[in-house]
Amino acid sequence: MAAEGSAGELIKVVTLLGAAVVAVPLFKRIGLGSVLGYLAAGLAIGPFGLGLFSDPQTILHTAELGVVMFLFIIGLEMRPSHLWSLRRDIFGLGSLQVVVCGLLLTGVGMAFGFPAPVSFVSAMGFVLTSTAIVMQLLGERGDIAAPRGQKIVAVLLFEDLLIVPLLAIVAFMAPTSAGDAATAASRWTSVAVALGALLALVAAGRWLLNPLFRILANAKAREVMTAAALLVVLGAALLMQLGGLSMAMGAFLAGVLLSESTFRHQLEADIEPFRGLLLGLFFLGVGMSLDLAVVGRNWPLIVAGVLAMMLVKALCIYGVARLARSSHADALDRAVLMAQGGEFAFVLFAAALAEGVIDPTVNANMTAIVVLSMALTPLVVIAHKRMSPPEPISLEGVQEAHGLCGKVLVIGFGRFGQVASQGVLARGASISIIDNSTQMIRDADSFGFTVYYGDGTRADVLHAAGAASARAILVCIDDKAAATRIAEVVKAEFPQAQLLVRAWDREHAHELLKAGVDFQTRETFESAMQMSHQAVMAVGATETEADEVIEAVRRRDAERFDLESTGGLFAGRSLILSNRNAEQDPEFAQPGQAAQAQSQPN
Structure with a gap:
């Protein structure tokens, strides 16, 4: 019997892993992203799909550790000084967005005929954006460290902090007698315990963790360091949970406290494999928790609720972003990314159900609305990306190529171009440099190089950059097709110049020879020969x-x-x-x- 039970548990593990391994690459291949793949896989194997799992809440609670570890890694990147620099976005932009969205979404609930307390709880649950989904989408496109990504991270941090006062508000909204002194005393006790847990975590982070990791590092036991990293994350999460606070916020705070530690990179490397696996498990759990029976019984209300709440929230976020002087493109991007409910809504709805503020029907309907909004978000992001025109390039602080004249023209000033131009500069020859990356131009300017903006595939731009008077033209870009196109244009328009081109590989080198270049070199050949x-x-x-x-x-x-x-x-x-x-x-x-x-x- 024990062997049969163990086999049954192993079958569940294999099923979870198999569903993820099949669905995620498939969905990424067709351009729908990994998040939607996990959600679809969870729905397929869950109690409302093939029925291979009957209790998705158990998996969801376990998989919340993925969100916890994700926020710990984000915290490791947030030094206290950097976090302090975001204070206006966290508490200013975050509070403004929450208040505006909360008021209007409460109005949506009342327009659907629900009482004010039920509408408020439902609205505030939907206000709490899914940190897991938004951070995953930001990470996939590399925007977490970008300015617009940092604003989104700041708002998400404020919303994660908000779960604590929201749970307290739900407790005060519970239908109890006004003169219940014992209830009031227990609420004040909960506040004191929460503050104590927070202070204990800060104290441990400041005076205990670094000496602990120093001792473990001296022991030269890699597996013990990994165990210690997990202990820190899970211990911080447990401490915050015992204090009635958010586990994710506890892990984030632990990460911030260790962000200036010499062991920061080791901790991140140790946690990363667990973070990715458990975060995927969390999305599987969310997919499993979508009750298709509830959706089928109340589909008009649920579909209308999803569309109305996502639309109103998106409009609120866009308006607040524009009020905070974000560009139209950044405001629209933020609205599309954050127009869904999140994982903390489940916590808030469960607390409201336990306190009698909402009934089981409202809880089931709102849970379905939140899960559907989370599932729709990747699709909306993909649609927005495909429908949006390409963002105009900002030329602020950048000069366009015009009337340049030099013996040598360098096209592309990345790592290859910077090295290739050194000999000419040392010779003292006059040189003109163009690039089509405004960020590269700004970075070069900070090191004393004047680089002009220009697309080297256009003959008019090459004329403006001085190609007609150049003795040599160096094509140093890493785009094969563009390099070949530039070579063809230069040979046709500026035959007086020696044409030297960076080749991507052997095949590209043959293409360049056919285009008539005077010299080509494969970008990694010489360095590989040296090694x-x-x-x-x-x-x-x-x-x-x-x-x-x-x-x-x-x-x-x-x-x-x-x-x-x-x-x-x-x-x-x-x-x-x-x-x-x-x-x-x-x-x-x-x-x-x-x-x-x-x-x-x-």
């Missing part, structure tokens, strides 16, 4: 012997390249295969070992 030279010396060769080996490699590569140019790629690859085994090719053996290599049997 290969050092590797040969590391296995016992002298510097002279290493030079001979690398020269042989260069000669063979040049032969293959010529063969590919004249006889096609197949001929070159045949030569590669014929020389692949070092024991069959004396040129790869160390000097003095060639005869031995030749005498060995094949």
Whole structure:
């Protein structure tokens, strides 16, 4: 019997992992994102799909640890000084958005015919945006550290803090007698316990955690460091939960307290695998908790509620963002990302149900509305991305190329272009530089380089950048198609200039030769040759012997390249295969070992 029970539990684990492994790559492949893949997989295997799981709430509670660990990692990136710099966005923008959205969403609930207390609880639950979904979407597109991403993070932090006073408000809204002194005393006791838990966590973070990790690091036991990292996250979450506060906020605060620790990167590396797995499990749990029976019975109310609340919340967020002087594009992006309810709504609705503020029917309907809004968010984000015109490039602090004149024109000033231009600058030749990345131009300006804005694929821009008078044009961009296009334009319009182009790979190098460039170099070839030279010396060769080996490699590569140019790629690859085994090719053996290599049997 015990073996059967263990097998049953193992089947559930395999089912969860299998659903994620199948659904997430499929949904990402068709452009719907990983979040929607997890939600769909959870719905498919949950009690209202195939019925492989009967209690999604248990999984959801366990998977909340993914959100907890996610906020701990975010906290590690938020140094106290940086967090202090966001105070206006956290408490100013955050409170303004919450108040406006709360008032209007309460009005939506009353317009649907619900009493004011029920409308208020439902509205405030929907105001609490899903930190997990928004942070996942921001992370997938790399916007968490961007200015507009930081504003969203600030609002999310304020909303996470808000769960504490909201739970207190729900307790005061409970239908109890006004003169119940015991109830009032217990509420004040809860406040005191919460403050005590908060102070205890701050004290531990300031005076206990760093010495603890120093001792563990000296012990040289990697698994103990991982265990300690988990202990910090889960311990902080537990302490906050015992104090009646948000587990996620406890983990975030622990991360902030450790953000200036020398062990910060080690902690992040230890927590990251657990964070990703549990966060995916959380989305699976959310998908499972969508009660299709409730949706089927009350679909007119639920569908209308989802559309009305998402629309009103999005309009509120957009209006507040514009009032706070965000651009139209940033305000619209924020409205689309945050127009859903979140995981803390389930906590608030459960507390309101326990206190008798809402009934089970309202709880089931509002839970379905929140889950559907979370599931719709990735779809809305994708639709917004496809329908929105490309954002105009901000040229603030950037000069466009016009009337430039130099002996050398450099197109692209990234890592490759910066190095390639050093020799010309050292020679003292006049040089013009253009790039189409405004951020790169601003960064170069801070180091004393004047880089002009310009698209090198356009002949008029090249004229303005001085290509007609240049003796050499260096194409240093990392876009294969654009580099080939520039080469074709330069050879047609500016034949007087020597054309030197950065090639992406061998195939691209052949394309450039067909375009008539004067010189091309594969971007990683020379650095790889340098490393290969050092590797040969590391296995016992002298510097002279290493030079001979690398020269042989260069000669063979040049032969293959010529063969590919004249006889096609197949001929070159045949030569590669014929020389692949070092024991069959004396040129790869160390000097003095060639005869031995030749005498060995094949």
